[in-house]
Amino acid sequence: MIGSHEMPAAHPPVSPEQAKAQDNRVLGFWIFLSGECAFFASLIGTYLSLDTHTVGTVTLASLIDLPLTGLMTLSLLSSSLTMVFAFLAMNKGELQAMKIWLWVTALLGAIFLDLQIFEFTHYMASGFTMGSSASASAFFALVGFHGLHVAFGLFWIISLLVYSFKDGITPANTSKVWIAGLYWHFVDVVWVIIFTVVYLMQKVH
Amino acid sequence: MAAIAEVVGTEPRRHSQSYLMGWLTTADHKRIGIMYLLAATFFFAVGGLEALMIRIQLSSPGNTFVTPALYDQLFTMHGTTMIFLAVMPLFIGFINCIVPLQIGARDVAFPRLNALSLWLFVLGGILLNSSWFLGGAPNAGWFNYAPISLTPFNPGPGIDFYDIGLQLAGIGTLMTGVNFIATIINMRAPGMSLMRMPLFTWTTFITSVLILFAFPPFTVNLFLLMFDRLMGANFFNIAKGGNVLLWQHLFWIFGHPEVYILILPAFGIISEVIATFSRKTLFGYDSMVLATIAIGFLAFTVWVHHMFVDGFGPYVNSLFAITTMAIAVPTGVKIFNWIFTMWGGKIKFTTAMLFATGFIPLFVIGGISGVMLAMAPADFQYNDSYFVVAHLHYVLIGGSLMGVLAGAYYWFPKITGRLLNETLGKWHFWLLMIGFNVTFFPMHFLGLLGMPRRVATYSAAMGQAVAFWNLVATIGAFILAISFLFFFYNLFKTLRSGEQAGPDPWDARALEWAISSPAPVYNFAKTPLVRGRDAWWVEKTEGDGHLRSAEPEADPHEEHAHHGIHMPTGSIYPFLIALGLMIAGYGAIFGLLLLVAIGLVLAFFSIHRMIVDEDPGEIVQPVGGDGE
Numbered sequence: 001m002i003g004s005h006e007m008p009a010a011h012p013p014v015s016p017e018q019a020k021a022q023d024n025r026v027l028g029f030w031i032f033l034s035g036e037c038a039f040f041a042s043l044i045g046t047y048l049s050l051d052t053h054t055v056g057t058v059t060l061a062s063l064i065d066l067p068l069t070g071l072m073t074l075s076l077l078s079s080s081l082t083m084v085f086a087f088l089a090m091n092k093g094e095l096q097a098m099k100i101w102l103w104v105t106a107l108l109g110a111i112f113l114d115l116q117i118f119e120f121t122h123y124m125a126s127g128f129t130m131g132s133s134a135s136a137s138a139f140f141a142l143v144g145f146h147g148l149h150v151a152f153g154l155f156w157i158i159s160l161l162v163y164s165f166k167d168g169i170t171p172a173n174t175s176k177v178w179i180a181g182l183y184w185h186f187v188d189v190v191w192v193i194i195f196t197v198v199y200l201m202q203k204v205h
Numbered sequence: 206m207a208a209i210a211e212v213v214g215t216e217p218r219r220h221s222q223s224y225l226m227g228w229l230t231t232a233d234h235k236r237i238g239i240m241y242l243l244a245a246t247f248f249f250a251v252g253g254l255e256a257l258m259i260r261i262q263l264s265s266p267g268n269t270f271v272t273p274a275l276y277d278q279l280f281t282m283h284g285t286t287m288i289f290l291a292v293m294p295l296f297i298g299f300i301n302c303i304v305p306l307q308i309g310a311r312d313v314a315f316p317r318l319n320a321l322s323l324w325l326f327v328l329g330g331i332l333l334n335s336s337w338f339l340g341g342a343p344n345a346g347w348f349n350y351a352p353i354s355l356t357p358f359n360p361g362p363g364i365d366f367y368d369i370g371l372q373l374a375g376i377g378t379l380m381t382g383v384n385f386i387a388t389i390i391n392m393r394a395p396g397m398s399l400m401r402m403p404l405f406t407w408t409t410f411i412t413s414v415l416i417l418f419a420f421p422p423f424t425v426n427l428f429l430l431m432f433d434r435l436m437g438a439n440f441f442n443i444a445k446g447g448n449v450l451l452w453q454h455l456f457w458i459f460g461h462p463e464v465y466i467l468i469l470p471a472f473g474i475i476s477e478v479i480a481t482f483s484r485k486t487l488f489g490y491d492s493m494v495l496a497t498i499a500i501g502f503l504a505f506t507v508w509v510h511h512m513f514v515d516g517f518g519p520y521v522n523s524l525f526a527i528t529t530m531a532i533a534v535p536t537g538v539k540i541f542n543w544i545f546t547m548w549g550g551k552i553k554f555t556t557a558m559l560f561a562t563g564f565i566p567l568f569v570i571g572g573i574s575g576v577m578l579a580m581a582p583a584d585f586q587y588n589d590s591y592f593v594v595a596h597l598h599y600v601l602i603g604g605s606l607m608g609v610l611a612g613a614y615y616w617f618p619k620i621t622g623r624l625l626n627e628t629l630g631k632w633h634f635w636l637l638m639i640g641f642n643v644t645f646f647p648m649h650f651l652g653l654l655g656m657p658r659r660v661a662t663y664s665a666a667m668g669q670a671v672a673f674w675n676l677v678a679t680i681g682a683f684i685l686a687i688s689f690l691f692f693f694y695n696l697f698k699t700l701r702s703g704e705q706a707g708p709d710p711w712d713a714r715a716l717e718w719a720i721s722s723p724a725p726v727y728n729f730a731k732t733p734l735v736r737g738r739d740a741w742w743v744e745k746t747e748g749d750g751h752l753r754s755a756e757p758e759a760d761p762h763e764e765h766a767h768h769g770i771h772m773p774t775g776s777i778y779p780f781l782i783a784l785g786l787m788i789a790g791y792g793a794i795f796g797l798l799l800l801v802a803i804g805l806v807l808a809f810f811s812i813h814r815m816i817v818d819e820d821p822g823e824i825v826q827p828v829g830g831d832g833e
C-alpha cells in the first residue's frame with residue numbers, strides 16, 4: 001500500500017499534463033525525503049557525538065520517563081495506521097471516512113505534541129535546558145526538530161482537510177493527500193530511530 | 206531588466222498583470238533563469254569589488270588602506286558572496302534556462318517551487334549583504350569556524366547575518382536540487398534516454414544529487430550555530446561540553462561536495478562547447494558520464510582533507526589523502542576526453558570555445574596543486590598559506606568561472622536572441638587570461654615564502670620577494686577587473702543593438718538549438734521525438750533538419766494539441782514565503798520577536814496557500830511551426 005501509488009479508479013481520466021504533475025509530485029517528494037534523511041542523520045550524529053557531554057549538570061538518563069515516551073510512541077505509531085486507513089478510504093472514494101481518519105490522525109499527532117511539550121517543560125523545570133550542557137542542547141535540537149516536523153505535518157493535514165475537499169475526492173487532491181501521508185510516515189519512522197537512539201539507549205548505559 | 210525583457214520573448218500572456226507583478230509571480234523556467242543570472246551577476250560585481258579592496262590593501266607591506274577589522278569582513282564576504290551568491294546561482298541560472306530545453310520539456314517538474322528557490326536566494330543574498338549597513342558584515346571567513354563565530358569572540362550581528370542569510374539561500378538551493386532531479390528523471394521527451402542526455406544535463410543531475418545530500422548538513426550546522434548565538438545553546442561552547450570540531454565536520458561534509466557543485470556544471474558546459482566548436486560528437490561520452498558519477502560519489506568521501514592539521518593522526522589523514530587523490534582519476538579522464546574531442550575536429554575558436562579551451566590548462570594547474578595539497582604531510586606546510594589561495598582560485602576561476610563564461614558566450618543568443626560581440630569577447634578572454642595568471646600564479650610563490658591567508662597585512666621584513674609578488678598580484682587583479690568591464694560593456698551593447706542570433710547560430714548539437722531564440726514560452730510547440738545522442742545534430746545530418754514530433758497525428762489527446770498547450774501559471778506566494786522568512790530573519794538577528802512573528806505568519810499563510818491551491822494552468826497557443 002505505502003509503496004504503490006494508485007489513483008482511485010472511480011474518476012474520469014485526467015489530462016496528460018495533470019497526470020504528469022501528480023507523478024512529479026510523488027517523485028519529488030521522495031527525493032525531498034532523502035534530503036530529510038541527511039538532515040536528521042546530521043542531527044542524530046550531532047546528538048551521538050555530544051550526548052555524554054553533560055559537564056556535571058542534569059543528565060537525560062535521570063529524567064527519562066519511559067512510560068510517557070512509550071505513550072508518545074504509541075500515539076504517533078497509531079497515527080501512521082490511521083493515515084493508512086485514510087488512504088484506504090480515499091482509494092474507495094469514501095470522502096467522509098477519509099476525512100474522519102485524517103482528523104483522527106491529526107488528533108493523535110496533537111496528543112504526541114502535547115505530551116512532548118509536557119516532557120520538555122518538565123525537563124526544563126528540572127534544570128535540563130538548551131543552555132545547561134552540550135548534551136542537553138543536542139537533545140533539544142534533535143527531538144525538537146522532530147517535534148517541529150510533527151507540528152508542520154498537523155498544519156499540513158488540517159490545511160488539506162479544511163480547504164481541499166470542496167469538490168470531493170479528485171485526482172488533484174488525492175496526490176496531495178498521498179504526499180502528506182508520505183511525509184507523515186517519514187516523520188514516524190524518524191521517531192522510531194529517535195526513540196531507540198535517544199531514549200532506549202539511555203536505559204542501556 | 207527592461208532591456209532584457211524586450212528581447213526575451215517570454216512575457217506572460219495575461220494582460221491584467223503589471224510588468225513588475227509579471228516577474229514577481231512568474232513560474233517560467235526561462236524567466237527565473239534570467240533573474241538568477243541577473244542577481245548573481247550583481248553579487249559577482251559586489252564580490253569582485255571586495256576582492257579589489259583586498260588586493261589594494263595587500264599591494265604593499267604595512268599598508269593601511271583598510272583596517273584589520275574591515276579586512277576580515279572583506280575577505281569573508283568576498284568568499285561567501287562568490288561561492289553562494291555568484292558562481293553557484295550563475296550555474297543555476299544556466300541550468301534553469303537550458304536544461305528543460307535540452308531534454309525537450311515544457312518546464313521544470315515544479316515551476317512554482319522553482320520560483321520559491323529563486324526568491325529565497327535573492328532575498329537571502331540581500332539579507333546577507335545588508336549586514337554592511339546594519340552593524341558590520343560577517344568576519345569569520347566563508348567557513349566561519351567556531352569558536353571565532355561564537356558570541357564571546359564575535360558579539361556583533363555579522364555572524365547572524367551569515368547564518369540566516371545562507372540558511373535562506375541554502376534552502377532555496379536545496380529546492381532547486383529536488384526540482385532538477387525530478388525534472389531530469391520525469392520530464393524527458395520520448396526517446397531521450399539517460400544515455401542520450403547532453404552532458405550539461407548529466408552534470409546538472411549529479412550536481413542536484415550533491416545538493417540534495419550536501420545542503421542538509423549545512424542547514425543543521427547553521428541551525429546549531431544560531432541556537433548557540435541566539436538561544437544560549439552549547440554545541441560549540443567547550444566550557445559546557447561543546448565541540449568545535451563538530452562545526453568543521455558538518456561544514457566540510459557540506460563544503461567539499463559544494464566545491465563539486467561549483468565545478469560539475471562547468472564540466473558540462475565545457476563538454477557542450479568543445480563538442481559544438483570541434484564539430485564532433487563528444488569523445489568518450491560513456492566515460493564522461495561515469496566520471497561525473499564517480500566524482501559525485503567521491504565528493505562525499507574527502508571532507509577531512511580540509512581538516513588535516515586538526516590532529517586526527519596518520520591513519521585518518523592517510524585515508525582521506527587517498528580518497529582525495531583518487532578524484533584526480535575521473536577528472537583526468539574528463540580532461541583527456543575534451544582533448545580527444547578536439548583532436549581531428551574542425552575547431553572554430555569563437556569566444557565560447559576560447560574560454561572552454563582556456564579552462565583546460567588553468568584547471569589542470571589547479572588540479573595539480575590540489576593533489577599537492579592532498580598529501581597530508583605536505584599540507585602541514587601549505588595549510589593556511591597563500592598556496593591554498595592560489596589553488597582555490599585556479600579551480601574556482603580557472604575552472605568554474607571559465608565554465609560560466611564559456612556558457613555565457615555560448616547560450617547568450619539562446620537566452621536573449623542576440624549574439625554577444627566576438628571582438629569584445631576576445632578582448633575579455635585575453636585580458637582575463639593575462640590578469641588571472643598574473644594575479645594568482647605568484648600566490649603559489651607567496652604561499653611557499655610563508656605568507657599566511659587572512660591577515661590584513663604583512664611586514665616588509667618578510668623580504669623583497671613577498672612585497673614584489675604582492676604588487677604583481679594586485680596589478681593582475683586590476684587587469685582582471687578591466688577584462689570584466691569589456692564583458693559588461695558587451696552585455697549592455699548587445700542587448701541594445703546586438704546581432705540577431707537566429708535559432709541555431711553555432712550549428713550546435715543539443716535540442717535547445719532546434720527552437721527559436723529566445724525560446725517561446727512553451728519551449729516546444731510539439732513534444733519532440735529524440736532519435737539519438739546529439740539529438741538536434743542527428744536531425745540535421747540524418748533527418749530532414751526538423752524535429753520529429755512525439756505526438757502522433759491520430760492521438761486521442763490530439764484535441765489538446767489543437768486547443769493549445771497547457772502551461773503552468775505563476776503565483777505570488779513563492780515570493781511571499783521568501784519575504785516572510787526574510788522578515789523573520791531580520792527579527793531573529795535583532796531580537797525583535799514581533800518581527801519574527803509577522804514574518805512567520807506571512808510565510809506560513811503563503812505556504813498554506815501553496816499547499817491547498819491547485820495550479821489550474823493556462824492554455825497557450827503556439828505560434829509558427831517550431832518543433833514540428
